[in-house]
Amino acid sequence: MIVIQILIILFIVFAITKVGLRYKDKIISLQEFILWLIFWLIVCLVVIFPDITSYAANLVGVGRGVDLVIYLALLLLFYLVFRILVRLDKQEKEITKIVRKIALDDDKKNNL
């Protein structure tokens, strides 16, 4: 096993314990916990047996396994960034709503 593999596996162990703690504190649901667990286990599998990706890459017509992983990772990242932006936008709107309500309510109070 090469060094990078050990490092990544250590990171995965770290990530899984984090996910587990989140689940224990009821911040994420059981479904989310299982999804993350499966995700990290797949990553683990790929790290230990990198040849799996070559096999999958050949299946979909991409030359190298590593390339396929990078393509998928990029797609996932773009998707997550988009989701975060949407959520951020929603939160901004909600903050505005709260700030507006406070501004209007304060005025009412002052005029009583």
Add this chain to the structure above:
Amino acid sequence: MHLPNSVWIIIPAYNEQENIKQVLKALLEVTANIVVVNDCSKDMTKKYVRAMPVTLLNHLVNRGQGAALQTGTEFALKKGAEIIVHFDADGQMQVKDIFKIIKPIENQQAEIVFGSRFLNQDSKIPWTKKYLILKPAIIFNWIFTGVKLSDAHNGFRALSKKASQKIKITQDGMAHATEILEQTRIKNLKYQEIAVEIIYNQYGQGLRSGFKIIKDLVFARFIKR
């Protein structure tokens, strides 16, 4: 001359200590229905406004000009406003133009009236602002909203009660000006342009601000369909 009692003036203010006092003094000559929405200014704006006989609403956190206008609008509507005028705190707009801009609404010729710097040669606009920012903005607005005006992103406008109830500003930043145009078309509101005089004492929004507006608008469209 006095404005009718059903007219409310809304002034979004963010760090406007330089001019806000004079602006309010000039406005108080014609009406008492003035709402200043202090958008969490970091200077003396709040203190200056509080000392004057106008309504002061305070945003706890800075939310942008669009958000401030919407706050003021909701307040004025609750007070029974029939006509709402958007006015700037920077002292560049002329109080006398308010009478002109509400005329079409009073005469029921329009639901929303936009002030224009280009209808005649009233305003002296820095030429870089005119050709590099305003003209492209006019074309952008036309393509984006389908409403063709002779001016863009000019904060001077008047809305009837009906129009201000129908147009809900959700663009907190500067993109609200384009959003109002878009809503004017979608809600099928009758609009008019009136020549107003803008006296430049500062440059206002530059190119960067323009790009931010486009980004806000494109993003909003992207996530809402």
